[in-house]
Amino acid sequence: MDRFISVCILILFTGSCQRPTPALSRGPDLPYDDSLIRHARSLLRDGDLVLRTGNDFISQSLRLFSLRDRTYSHGGLVRIRGGKLLVYHAIGGEDNPAETLRRDPLGYFWDPGHNLGIAVYRYDLNPGGIRKLDSMEQFFYSRKVKFDLKFDLKTDDSLYCTEFIYKSLLRATGDSSYIPLTHWAGMTYVATDNLFLNPHAKLVYRISFR
Numbered sequence: 001m002d003r004f005i006s007v008c009i010l011i012l013f014t015g016s017c018q019r020p021t022p023a024l025s026r027g028p029d030l031p032y033d034d035s036l037i038r039h040a041r042s043l044l045r046d047g048d049l050v051l052r053t054g055n056d057f058i059s060q061s062l063r064l065f066s067l068r069d070r071t072y073s074h075g076g077l078v079r080i081r082g083g084k085l086l087v088y089h090a091i092g093g094e095d096n097p098a099e100t101l102r103r104d105p106l107g108y109f110w111d112p113g114h115n116l117g118i119a120v121y122r123y124d125l126n127p128g129g130i131r132k133l134d135s136m137e138q139f140f141y142s143r144k145v146k147f148d149l150k151f152d153l154k155t156d157d158s159l160y161c162t163e164f165i166y167k168s169l170l171r172a173t174g175d176s177s178y179i180p181l182t183h184w185a186g187m188t189y190v191a192t193d194n195l196f197l198n199p200h201a202k203l204v205y206r207i208s209f210r
Helices: 002-017 034-043 057-065 127-142 161-173 192-196
Strands: 049-054 074-081 084-089 102-105 115-123 182-184 187-189 201-208
Touching: 034 115, 034 201, 049 057, 049 192, 049 201, 057 192, 074 127, 074 161, 074 192, 084 127, 084 161, 115 192, 127 161, 161 192, 192 201
Parallel strands: none
Antiparallel strands: 049 074, 049 115, 074 084, 084 102, 115 201, 182 187
16 A cells, blocks of 8 residues: 555656646536536446546646546446436545445436536447446445555456456456556556547547536
8 A cells, every 4th residue: 555655656746747637627516517427328338437536636637647538537337227316336535434345326427516518338248247247236235345556457356446446347258458557656557537438438428517
């Protein structure tokens, strides 16, 4: 954990040497268009990757781990059951005291009061791959897998945000190269941009709350 914090600090100080972070902003007095979110919801399918840009300091810091596109800070995988849109995602901190894998309603995950923007990406999975992905999400969730505070890609007993998505897809496809990894400052990890900047992910929809 100490090493991770040190790397976080290093990234914060060297971030200007990489691709600039988009200047997104939304104050509490700025409205957003509900129809945009409703339209995004209507496009969702099982297995879709949903992303968000958190408006807090930790989210802004986590975006710096992406070396190519720093738009998004957090992601999850969609399951549609009984007409309900659910998002499986790994998160730590004050938002998740239990530190276990969460399954939240999409409206909570995409809450415009806490996010600057959202996006939907779709992987090139066949129906069998989608079923396997659903099974992996439920596998990790039923075991109440903890959030990985050490950000250690080698372990499976705890998972960080992007690691959960990466390992779910890896096991659903059987392809170890399905999602690329980032190698930087002596670390190998899954950055948020690894999840969507690859040949298997196609942009479906994205909006910014202004």
